[in-house]
Amino acid sequence: MEPSGSTTNNHALNSTGGVCPWEVSDTARLRRFLCFGSEGDVYTAREEGRVGLEHAGALLSLLQDGRGPEVVDEIRRFAQEGRAVRLGSCWFALALCSQHSELKTRQAAFKALKEVCRDPAHLFSFIQYKKELKEGMKCGIWGRALRKAVSDWYNEQDAMSLAAAVTKCKQREGWSHQDLLRLSHTKPARDAIALISKYITKGWKEAQVAYADKEKSEEVVRVLSYLEMVEKVRHSCDETEVVHLIEEHKLEREQLLTDHLQSRQVWRALLKEMALHSVLKILGKMTSNKILEPGNSETQILCDRLQSESALKKAKIHPLSILLASENYKRGQGYQGKTKWEPDGCILKAMDSAFYRSFVNVEPVGKRFLVAVDVSTSLSSVVPGSAISTAVAAAAITLIFARTETNTHVLAFSEGAVVPCSLSAHMTLAEATTELVKIPSGSTDCTLPITWATENGKCVDVFIILTNNPLWTLAASPVESLRKHRETSGANSKLVMCGLTSIGHAIADTEDRGLLSICGFDLGALSVIRNLAQDLI
Known part of the structure; x- marks a missing residue:
């Protein structure tokens, strides 16, 4: 498999020994699969079905030819460099490589785990794909190599980033952090990770008691304080307190209770730090709930953000994303449910401006x-x-x-x-x-x-x-x-x-x-x- 940019990239030898640059080689099929989940020459927009072995003929062929480590390198590149339109294909391919009979392929796959699966949702999907691939076979999936790879995934994270990640995404695909820590027999590499591990497996009260009288590093103190705030907001019924905690600690909606999201004040607090990508998805809902109203401060702040070239560059928003969101907002009602709203003229004007400004991205x-x-x-x-x-x-x-x-x-x-x-x-x-x-x-x-x-x-x-x-x-x-x-x-x-x-x-x-x-x-x-x-x- 040639490195990207090579002059022989994707060339396949024909029967006469010459080079046929336009022949669809197994390498080309693998790259299509990693990009959009199909080895064929058709990309269907908004098609998000799960991939399986029936979609991965070229991948299996390359593994059979002993080219597993090269396949893993391709998976890593597509995941890391933003080439993959549908990351599920990369997680599936990595799971398949991690279960291949050849040792060097398995080793390469597990080594690449933390680079391909960068957040908990990715990791849970990878584990689920491994489970699906093993169904019908007598052996389990939790061998020594997977246990070490999962342990390393947790241990090599920045502690504050991990604390935020595990409180925002607790479970997915039928797996939880508690499942993964238990099945991988993870031994925390440092105190801050041990604190997060105890919080996940035993709960906040036991984690708090365990570290109450210990001498704590600066990192542990920060994590302890952060987890305390997350727990405090989850047990609070005081709207003012919830708003204060959101603003002070930049908490996100995934860390709140469903009841909190009935409050307009809570949504106003969330909107201040919410990523523009997320804001664009809920414009209709926010207008319907009267959080974004003509002339109010929230609407003005949002319009300013949408017209800020620096904010758009930071969010890396593509013009087409803005256009699709704008046309949906202009529609005045959602595709599902009964949510309806009156589109705000200032927001529409700001989104029109954002469309052109975002061309810098x-x-x-x-x-x-x-x-x-x-x-x-x-x-x-x-x-x-x-x-x-x-x-x-x-x-x-x-x-x-x-x-x-x-x-x-x-x-x-x-x-x-x-x-x-x-x-x-x-x-x-x-x-x-x-x-x-x-x-x-x-x-x-x-x-x-x-x-x-x-x-x-x-x-x-x-x-x-x-x-x-x-x-x-x-x-x-x-x-x-x-x-x-x-x-x-x-x-x-x-x-x-x-x-x-x-x-x-x-x-x-x-x-x-x-x-x-x-x-x-x-x-x-x-x-x-x-x-x-x-x-x-």
């Missing part, structure tokens, strides 16, 4: 892109699983590339030909959307942008075709069109066919590694395109 790939929008059908339908119209989605995706990649061509096509389109990086989202919907519709041929680039001498690294048509009419094979462009331009061109309303339509039955289908659209789709452009999948 998009790191350029540095490739030559051609984004082509199929306007042959109406762009008035909605992207599945969102409140965003396909016209707005297409305009937003186009703007993201046009504004962040210096070498981007924008095309529209309809009626069997490329049509004039003056969409540019300087437009607002509303202007870009208007430009797309005013073009007359006609028949769809998604190979037209490739043909246009080839005939006009444009050298393109990545073609991105955005279409609203669930059934694609192709005058020529997209594979052949792409190969012709590669031969003519000398570029290692790739093609991403994105069906904005599709729920599972592929380009063609192809074994060309440079082709990928996206069904629907979400933030993960942009990560998939980025990975493909950089030869990471």
